[in-house]
Amino acid sequence: GVSAMRLFQRMLSQDPEQRGMPPIWSLPRRSRSGDGDEGPSMWRNVAHLLGESGKQLGTVPAVTKALLNTVNRARKDPAYDSIFHAPRCVLNGKITGSRRFAAQSYDLKRIRAVCTAFGTTVNDVVMTMCATALRTYLMNQDALPEKPLVAMVPVSLRTDDSSGGNQVGIILASLGTHLNDAAERLRYIHEDVKASKQRYAAMSPEEILNYTALLLAPASFNLLTGLAPKWQTFNVVISNVPGPKEPSYWNGARLEGMYPVSIAMDRIALNMTLTSYCDQVEFGLIGCRRTLPSLQRMLDYLEEGLTELEQAAGL
Numbered sequence: 001g002v003s004a005m006r007l008f009q010r011m012l013s014q015d016p017e018q019r020g021m022p023p024i025w026s027l028p029r030r031s032r033s034g035d036g037d038e039g040p041s042m043w044r045n046v047a048h049l050l051g052e053s054g055k056q057l058g059t060v061p062a063v064t065k066a067l068l069n070t071v072n073r074a075r076k077d078p079a080y081d082s083i084f085h086a087p088r089c090v091l092n093g094k095i096t097g098s099r100r101f102a103a104q105s106y107d108l109k110r111i112r113a114v115c116t117a118f119g120t121t122v123n124d125v126v127m128t129m130c131a132t133a134l135r136t137y138l139m140n141q142d143a144l145p146e147k148p149l150v151a152m153v154p155v156s157l158r159t160d161d162s163s164g165g166n167q168v169g170i171i172l173a174s175l176g177t178h179l180n181d182a183a184e185r186l187r188y189i190h191e192d193v194k195a196s197k198q199r200y201a202a203m204s205p206e207e208i209l210n211y212t213a214l215l216l217a218p219a220s221f222n223l224l225t226g227l228a229p230k231w232q233t234f235n236v237v238i239s240n241v242p243g244p245k246e247p248s249y250w251n252g253a254r255l256e257g258m259y260p261v262s263i264a265m266d267r268i269a270l271n272m273t274l275t276s277y278c279d280q281v282e283f284g285l286i287g288c289r290r291t292l293p294s295l296q297r298m299l300d301y302l303e304e305g306l307t308e309l310e311q312a313a314g315l
Contacts (some may be wrong), residue, residue, distance in 0.1 A: 001154065001239055001241035001260070001273070001275075002241060002242075004241075005241050005242070005243055005275065007024065007027070008024060008258075009243075009244055009248070010024075010027055011023060011024045011027060011250060012244065012248040012249065012250055012255060013248065013249050013250070014244075014246050014247065014248060014249070015249065016249045016252055016254065017252070018249065018251070018252075019251050019252065020251070021250055021251050085232065085233075086147075086149065086150035086232045086233055086234050086235045087145035087146070087147040087148075087149065087150075087232075087235070088145065088232065089138070089143065089145050089149065089232075089235050090138070090141065090143045090269075090291065090292070091149075091235045091236055091268070091269050091270050091291075091292070092232055092235055092267045092268065092269070093267065093269065093291060094266050094267070095264060095265070095266055095267075095269045095288035095290075095291050096288055096289075096290045096291070098288060098289040098290050099264065099286060099287070099288065099289055100285075100286075100287055100288075100289040100292070100295040100296060101261060101284070101285070101286050102284075102285045102295055102296040102298060102299050103259035103282065103283060103284045103285070103299075104282075104283050104299045104302065104303075105257055105280045105281070105282050105283075106280065106281045106282075106283065106302070106303075106306065107279065107280065107281075108122075108276065108278075108279045108280055108281050109279060110306060110310065110315075111125050111126065111281060111306070113310070113313070113315050114186075114306070114309045114310060114313055114315065117313035117314070117315065118183070118186055118187070118190075118309075118313060120186060120187075120190045121190070122276075122281075123193070123240050124186060124189055124190045124193060125186065125306075125309065126240060126274055126281060127151065127153070127173065127175070127189050127193070127238055128176075128182065128185055128186040128189050128305060128309065129302050129305040129306050129309075130151070130175070130236075130238050130272050130302070130305075131149070131151075131175035131176055131177055131185055131189065131305070132182055132185065132301060132302075132304065132305030132308065133298045133301035133302045133304075133305055134149060134175065134177060134236065134298075134301075135177040136301040136304065136305075137292075137297065137298050137301055138177075140297075141293075144177065145177075146178065147178065148174045148175055148176050148177045148178045148179075149174075149175045149177045149235045149236060150172055150173065150174055150175065150233070150234045150235055150236075151172070151173045151175055151234060151235070151236050151237065151238040152170055152171075152172060152216075152233075152234040152236070152237050152238070153170070153171040153172070153173050153193075153237075153238055153239065153240075154169075154170060154237075154239050155169045155170065155171055155200075169200060169205075169208040169209060169211075169212050170212040170215070170216060171193060171196040171197070172196070172215070172233065172234055173189060173192050173193050173196065173238075174188070174189070174192050175189060176188035176189055176192075181312075182305065182308035182309050182312055183308075183309065183312035183313075186309060215233075216233060232267070234268075235268075236268065236270050236271070236272060237262070237268060237270075237271045237272065237273075238272045238273075239260075239262065239271070239272070239273045239274070240273075240274050240275070240276075241260065241273065241274070241275045241276075242275070242276050243258060243275045243276050243277040243282075244277055244278070245276075245278065246278065247278055248277075255277070257277060257280060257282055258275060258277055258282055259275075259282050259283075259284045260273040260274065260275050260282070260284040261273075261284055261286055262284065262286050263286065264286050264287050264288050269287050269288045269291040269292055270285065270286075270287040270288075270292060270295075271285070271286050271287070272284075272285050273285075273286075283299070283302060285298055285299070
């Protein structure tokens with residue numbers, strides 16, 4: 001998502017008078033530093049390969065320690081065990097080829113006001129909005145699991161302005177859908193996400209990548225085959241991609257909004273992606289229309305989730 005957003009922003013300008021701007025599919029390729037100097041060098045390639053191998057081998061101790069800590073905590077804390085066993089849910093059945101896409105904008109000022117009142121982050125609040133929408137939707141379908149739903153939350157590991165390849169870690173966040181109170185749900189999500197971030201704080205990007213790859217290996221096997229239903233590691237994907245903070249233009253035309261369209265797949269029937277633009281947060285929900293009937297009602301439930309938090313904060 002971050003990679004695609006950076007590519008998209010290359011097409012745009014903050015100058016409304018700029019013209020002659022190509023569309024995203026015709027952008028010139030950026031030359032990489034060192035390209036064209038000596039041509040392909042076998043020794044340079046071998047040195048790069050050995051360097052990358054060394055990085056990967058160097059992650060083994062830290063990754064092993066983090067994984068053991070995770071397993072030990074899951075054994076001692078029943079609530080933490082949801083990381084390995086997300087509840088069975090209608091979100092996680094086989095899907096058809098039918099789709100429903102629903103999109104809506106929300107005022108970032110409203111969300112930030114809730115953040116200030118509760119001492120949380122924007123991401124905590126939007127995840128709570130998603131959790132509330134999921135809880136209400138599944139309750140109306142008489143399909144809300146007793147255990148809290150678990151979200152897979154991609155986290156960008158980029159430290160430069162590149163737009164190629166995937167550099168992403170994963171947080172598995174319990175959404176507190178077993179809680180009736182919206183404010184309590186926000187605090188629950190905030191503490192759960194904070195614990196995941198603390199785990200990554202002492203790890204390098206390579207260590208985070210390998211840790212999440214090992215953590216999600218059983219889930220990936222189940223997604224591909226459906227042969228390990230007890231390893232439903234997460235129920236839904238919630239992704240937050242930061243976008244332009246200033247008004248953007250393309251050949252004089254102002255960008256009014258952007259709505260992310262992601263991917264639904266077997267056993268993950270719903271993807272909730274959002275992006276920020278100026279003073280807006282844009283939600284894009286994509287799901288299987290037959291697995292999740294009336295998916296568009298979740299837009300109303302997102303609004304209800306934000307309103308509940310505003311009322312709890314006295315805003």
